[in-house]
Amino acid sequence: MTYTITTNTTSVTLSTPALLDHTITEKISNNLFPDGTDEQTDMGKSSDVLKFSGLITSDVYASAASINTMMDDKEIVTITGLPDSNLNTDYMIKSFNYKTQGGTVSMYSYDISLERMRDRL
Amino acid sequence: MTFTITQQPNSANLYLYPNGSSATDLTAFGETENYECVDDIWHTSNDDTDYVYSSASSTVSDWYTLEDHTTETGTINYVQITSKVRSVDAALSSSATYKLIIDDTSSTSLSDSFTDINTTYSIKSNVWTTKPSGGAWTWTDIDNLKAGILHSSASSEGDNISSSFLPTANGDLNQFTRTLGTGAHWELVDDPIDSPDTNTRIWPNHDDDNEYELFQVANHDPAIHAGTISKIRVYFRLTHDTGDTAQLAGTVRVGSTTDTGTYYSGGVYPAWETKYEEWVTNPDTSSAWTWSDIDSLQIGVRTGNVGVNDTCAFTQVYLIVYHTKIFPEIRTTQCYAVVNYDPPASTVTLNTPMTLSASHSRKIGRVTFPDGSYEVDDYGRAGKSLKITGHETSSAAANMQKLKDMCHYGEKVTIAGLPDSNHNTDYMIRNFSYKQAGGMVDRYIWSLDLEED
Numbered sequence: 001m002t003y004t005i006t007t008n009t010t011s012v013t014l015s016t017p018a019l020l021d022h023t024i025t026e027k028i029s030n031n032l033f034p035d036g037t038d039e040q041t042d043m044g045k046s047s048d049v050l051k052f053s054g055l056i057t058s059d060v061y062a063s064a065a066s067i068n069t070m071m072d073d074k075e076i077v078t079i080t081g082l083p084d085s086n087l088n089t090d091y092m093i094k095s096f097n098y099k100t101q102g103g104t105v106s107m108y109s110y111d112i113s114l115e116r117m118r119d120r121l
Numbered sequence: 122m123t124f125t126i127t128q129q130p131n132s133a134n135l136y137l138y139p140n141g142s143s144a145t146d147l148t149a150f151g152e153t154e155n156y157e158c159v160d161d162i163w164h165t166s167n168d169d170t171d172y173v174y175s176s177a178s179s180t181v182s183d184w185y186t187l188e189d190h191t192t193e194t195g196t197i198n199y200v201q202i203t204s205k206v207r208s209v210d211a212a213l214s215s216s217a218t219y220k221l222i223i224d225d226t227s228s229t230s231l232s233d234s235f236t237d238i239n240t241t242y243s244i245k246s247n248v249w250t251t252k253p254s255g256g257a258w259t260w261t262d263i264d265n266l267k268a269g270i271l272h273s274s275a276s277s278e279g280d281n282i283s284s285s286f287l288p289t290a291n292g293d294l295n296q297f298t299r300t301l302g303t304g305a306h307w308e309l310v311d312d313p314i315d316s317p318d319t320n321t322r323i324w325p326n327h328d329d330d331n332e333y334e335l336f337q338v339a340n341h342d343p344a345i346h347a348g349t350i351s352k353i354r355v356y357f358r359l360t361h362d363t364g365d366t367a368q369l370a371g372t373v374r375v376g377s378t379t380d381t382g383t384y385y386s387g388g389v390y391p392a393w394e395t396k397y398e399e400w401v402t403n404p405d406t407s408s409a410w411t412w413s414d415i416d417s418l419q420i421g422v423r424t425g426n427v428g429v430n431d432t433c434a435f436t437q438v439y440l441i442v443y444h445t446k447i448f449p450e451i452r453t454t455q456c457y458a459v460v461n462y463d464p465p466a467s468t469v470t471l472n473t474p475m476t477l478s479a480s481h482s483r484k485i486g487r488v489t490f491p492d493g494s495y496e497v498d499d500y501g502r503a504g505k506s507l508k509i510t511g512h513e514t515s516s517a518a519a520n521m522q523k524l525k526d527m528c529h530y531g532e533k534v535t536i537a538g539l540p541d542s543n544h545n546t547d548y549m550i551r552n553f554s555y556k557q558a559g560g561m562v563d564r565y566i567w568s569l570d571l572e573e574d
Contacts, residue, residue, distance in 0.1 A: 027489065044489035065543040068481055074499040092497050094485045099478030099508075106540070115485045117497050 003081035017052030124538030146181035216275035292335030324434035348446025359387030371398025376405030
């Protein structure tokens, strides 16, 4: 199973993430009035972050380089192919970390953090 | 498998300070040897604590030998000689000269004369891109280098040139009963004009009415002080803490005359005030002051009627003579050489890292608008780092030293030879650490934290 990260100019196909974490944070304000009553207001979403991690086992160096380039170019990326299709939408990459696995063997473990660009309709 | 880290440092400065006096015309103040008076490190000169000086109108010079270089190598761009200098009592006239001098054992070279030397210390420097005997500098030349200063004073003329004279001995009368501090009376009130020491002072007892504290001052120096004297002032710094009756007056004693001016009480202790009394003419002759008068006069204070509970002390007294011509003293407190050079490129070859991790993060911000819509923007790179760890089993200590030097220089490094060639680029070293592995053998485990340039 794979999923794909695509921009207008390039795409990277990776193995389906081993771990996936989705966090939505809302700006909730608590207003306290002089009569002692209070009111809670949702001021909107402050972040909608998708994090996943996994292994890169093929085209290792090129795949990592492509994601770095997407970030350097400030590109909006489109995710497709995730099992939860609700997550297949547009994002900006907040961070991308990877490290070697098994000494000098050509395999990277990685984690990626994405900020969602559009709400699901 | 190996990879390399290479760095081409920017130019660096080597500071060389005097370590001996080669030839001297100037007079040392504050230290025994002339070179010791000017060897302060570049950012911390001690100004008037020690210096070399002369007011000679003839050309005089001081030559100093300098420290040798140690481990520095590379191409020398230039040698700069720097000094810190001021004149005393008046700015140098355009007829005076002040030059920096350098010698490479074969030839001597002089800078142009500096024309803007006044009574406040200023830095003077001159750059030699080639050695005085011609050609590029070598490190042997640097080790043979001598540096110094050459100058001649010239008369400065004006209506109100002032020269100061501090007490040098007790005068004819030192009648006040009470003192604070140890030493003769004159030593308690001879503080430099700009730094009075209120921990030493003299004051009269209540029955010391109409009595004197008089002091001799230094004779004038004909090589420095000249011209017509327009007036003199006797300054004294005083305070009172009980009663506020004016009790002390500036006094001058010349010939058979002792003349006293207005009485003052000064500030309320612990505050102090400086007052003065002025004489346009010699009170003994009623004629204009002469330099002979200046050499023979005594200065000080006199009491009025001291009340039983009054205490009025003085901590400083000095003479200012206003005249029309001076050969200013030229005072140098610092002299050193700066060798600017390009260290050679350094390359260290290491075993391919045991671990490699990369981290790339960006400042992604989400802005929510009042209508509920929002926008996600990229505000730029937050970090793009590479962390590698490895171990060295041969020339390990030498390689660690090279990496330490690279950290010290702080310039970017270039990595080549990593298996993932995308990482073979330029970085800044954020952190380098290493530790010995396997006891005392030449084996180190190291870690490098790099930020992509």
